Structures are given as structure tokens and as C-alpha cells.
């Protein structure tokens with residue numbers, strides 16, 4: 001069944017309405033959601049969903065929005081969930097976002113009006129080349145935009161409106177889930193999968209239009225605690241072993257020309273220090289470990305421990321403790337058991353008028369954790385670019401293509417069931 005040509009024109013309006021609500025998450029906060037203001041968007045979304053006629057839409061105490069679009073078919077179709085996160089990154093302010101729309105982009109650099117030092121340069125953003133003639137949304141340069149992931153939120157909302165308005169379109173039960181705190185790695189901490197009741201899910205939180213991502217990094221975090229030997233600095237000769245200096249020596253011996261975020265791409269992993277603190281007697285070093293394969297993760301952890309051991313030989317009376325904690329695993333291990341999830345998404349992208357491209361994510365998503373919690377969940381493009389920065393942008397046309405993809409995907413699941 002062909003879709004009406006222009007039904008997605010409302011997605012940008014929605015997006016512009018959502019990005020002005022500050023939803024920055026806060027890694028220092030122990031609460032869920034980590035910042036109460038994320039509920040401002042959650043409340044609005046729940047109210048908009050109810051206004052569409054989705055009766056069970058609600059925001060829960062932890063800041064999650066749940067909603068159900070009832071099935072329009074008698075067939076037995078798996079329950080599909082579409083999921084996006086409402087928070088924005090703590091790396092860049094999201095307060096007082098003033099979105100700008102560059103209509104009919106003609107190519108070249110985009111200077112942001114609120115801070116003209118902020119320039120989205122065509123040379124540094126090659127994805128802009130595919131956007132000639134499109135309308136590009138940016139911030140004014142003083143904040144991030146929040147396309148990560150309010151583009152995904154707006155796309156799911158827009159698709160929901162269309163499905164509710166067009167009961168003649170056949171689909172199974174559709175679940176909607178909006179999560180808080182994805183950017184601080186806690187996006188699914190308090191999700192109630194039983195209540196959600198979905199068989200498969202898709203996050204809408206990817207970059208280029210047409211992308212479908214079924215792989216994420218596997219991730220561990222290593223914490224190294226060093227016990228040095230303290231002495232009065234005036235009388236320390238031959239006695240003192242400085243914990244801060246030991247920690248610094250470990251960082252210094254980490255690989256420099258490979259195995260770092262700044263020297264790797266594609267399928268290469270890395271070791272990356274994220275925190276260091278301490279005093280003379282004790283210091284703590286946090287290092288994240290990333291790789292697509294569990295073997296690669298292990299290899300890097302062995303390398304790390306060898307570096308620590310070799311540094312410690314220079315400090316014979318000091319000790320260390322190395323603790324490695326898993327953070328998340330490559331979701332491909334789970335998704336490959338249900339190849340139709342990705343196949344149908346590829347077909348939906350094709351029907352939406354794009355060329356599907358299967359890629360992997362150099363990071364984690366809510367989907368990687370959901371997959372291991374029993375809800376297989378690849379990631380579909382939302383159109384967001386240069387996220388976590390003041391140069392963030394998204395195009396109207398890509399958001400519209402994502403809405404079409406969602407609608408087609410619900411129809412394909414019904415057709416093939």
C-alpha cells in the first residue's frame with residue numbers, strides 16, 4: 001500500500017518544539033532520572049500521545065514514557081517497540097537552545113549566528129554534501145542542538161500520529177518507549193520490559209539517512225587503585241613511592257600511535273583513560289576498554305595489565321589492584337539470532353526511498369543493553385550529525401525519511417507475519 005506523499009511534513013515542527021526543552025542528563029546525580037527537568041519533555045510527550053488518542057501513554061516515576069498503538073490486523077504479529085532517548089549529553093550545554101533552519105542549503109560552510117566562531121565546515125562535515133537543496137536545522141552556536149536524540153523522538157511521535165490517523169494501514173501492536181539518561185549510560189536501568197511487552201525493538205538514534213546498525217562495541221571499564229609509599233617530602237630520599245607518579249607513568253606507557261580513540265576508526269578498539277585522582281599515598285585511574293570482539297577486549301586488558309606490571313617494577317614497595325567491570329556487549333551476538341529484524345528494517349529503508357547501509361556503532365546504545373536484557377534492538381538512523389557539540393545538525397528531509405521508514409517497518413512486520 002503506497003503512503004501519501006507528504007505525510008511527514010509535521011516532524012520538523014515537532015522537533016523544533018522538543019529541542020527548546022532542556023533535558024541534559026547529569027552523571028554526578030544518583031537519582032533516576034538524573035535530572036528532574038527531563039520529565040518536562042516526558043510529560044509533554046505523554047500528553048501529546050494521549051491527545052492523539054493513545055490512551056495508555058504515560059510518564060512513570062523514573063522518567064520513562066510508555067505508550068501502545070493497538071494492532072489494526074487480525075494476524076499474529078510480533079510486538080515491535082520504537083525507542084529513543086530524551087536526554088542530551090552533559091558534554092555541551094542544552095539550555096536555551098535556539099534552533100535555526102537553513103532552508104534550501106546550497107553547499108558551503110554554515111556560520112552559526114549566535115557565535116560566528118562556530119562554523120559547520122563542509123570540509124569537516126562530508127555528510128553535508130548529500131544535503132544540497134535540503135533544509136538543515138542547527139543551534140545558534142551557543143548550545144548543542146539536541147538532534148541526538150530528539151530527532152528520534154520527533155520521528156517516532158510523527159509516525160505514531162500517522163498510524164493513529166490511518167487505521168487502514170495494517171500493523172501489529174506497536175509500543176513506544178522514551179528513555180532518560182542514555183547519555184550517561186543509565187538509559188535502561190529502570191525500564192520495565194515486562195510492562196513494555198515487546199518482542200523486538202528499534203532505537204532511532206543513528207547518523208546518516210539509510211543507516212541501520214546492528215553492532216556496537218563491547219565495553220569494559222578498568223579501575224586501577226595504586227597504593228604508594230608515603231613519607232615527609234623533606235625526609236623522603238629512598239623511601240617515597242608516589243602514587244600519583246605511578247598512575248601518571250601507567251598513562252604515559254599506554255599505546256600512543258594505535259589503540260587510542262584519536263588514532264582508530266572502523267572496527268578498531270582502544271584503551272582510553274577517563275579519570276585520574278589521587279594523592280601521595282593512593283591514586284585511582286579509570287580506563288575504558290572498547291572492541292567489537294570479546295577476544296579483542298581481553299587482549300587489550302592483558303596489554304593494560306602488562307603495562308601496569310612493568311611500571312610497578314620501578315616501585316617495588318607499592319601495590320596495585322586492577323578491577324575490570326563489564327559495561328555492555330556487542331549486540332550483534334543477540335541480533336544475529338533473529339536476522340529478520342535487520343532484514344525488515346533494510347526493506348523499510350528501501351521503501352522509504354533510501355539505500356540501506358548496514359554499519360556498526362563505535363559506542364553503545366540503549367539497544368545494546370536492551371538486546372542482552374532480552375529485547376533485541378538494532379539502531380536505525382535518526383539523521384543526527386556532529387552530536388554532543390555546538391555544531392550539531394539534522395536535515396528535515398532525513399527526519400522525514402526516518403518517519404517513512406518507521407511506518408513502512410510496521411507494515412512489513414504485518415505483511416511477513
Ligand SMILES: [Zn+2]
Nearest residue numbers: 085148149205
Ligand atoms: Zn543518542
